[in-house]
Amino acid sequence: MKGSFSISVQNNTVKYAFSLKRNITIIQGDSATGKTTLVDLIREYEQNGTDSGISLSCEKKCRVLEGNDWNSHLSLLKNCIIFIDEGNRFVESKEFASEVKKSDNYFVIVTREGLENLPYSIEEIYGIHTSGKYSDLKQVYHEFYKIYGNFNLENKIQKLITEDSNSGFDFFNSVSQKKYICESAGGKSNI
Template sequence: MIIELKNRKEKFNFKMSGKYNIITGNSGTKKTYFLKTLAKYKRNVSSVFCTIVDDFGNKIDKDKIFILENESTLSVDYHLIFNSVQGAVFIIDETSEILSKWDIGKVFKESKNYFIIITREILGWLPISVDSIYTLQSINDTIVNVSKFCKLNSDI
């Protein structure tokens, strides 16, 4: 999956692969800023632009980008949310109530969507490859995702 997100101040350029991806890091590492900028794109703020392309080269439309954070309240059964749409991307903040559901790992597994979880700590209950765990880093005025554990090409 490729995510290109930009506003007047910052540009994010992420390359991820697979169904599950984690963005981790301490406070002040632009994790929440990425989430808030993406939320502005969803609200049609004119200065924010975004393109998301899935692992198969298909563009993911704005209506298939879902952001779940601590202010997000679920008005319907969460099973329906993840099973009613396919090919969507769910960006989930660690404070979202959805991550505390007892069967959410199974729900994610059965879903045909992509998941990006933004958290300070890695979730042990989700089958995530070490090369799908990222930190954010600023390189030449662009914020990119960098593998947390595989630092060299030979590690992958």
């Protein structure tokens, strides 16, 4: 799957609207911001369709992946947007990372942990912003916001120190194009 996909999911009290641009999107944030509610709405719609009272709009199928049999379930999913709630420890495994790299699915992962095995972009880490009032009669609207903004470090770097004096140093020295000083520390204990 390639491209951008818009998703809107709502029931009579809550609505989420967002777009996915890359195959891995991370949702982070404090408790009670609506992360698990989003996954619950997707799960409920997946199980009961429109009888759930939930409306889901997306050109791709949206599925929830969870539990110990995640790998067998994932092998059956093609061209889907897969939501994974926090607490599913398999997302931290090398086996999961390997399956994601081979997959043609998009993944939306709710987590507060770092996922060192997954190749996701810092630009695809979001929190959930809520607007509207909590009330039985008014709908609460949720949208994603970027946790890390667009950084332009070009003019802020003065000196770059590399651990080694070989290929790492050679790479960063060449990338710097003499715009900033690049030097080797001669080993990690010297940094």
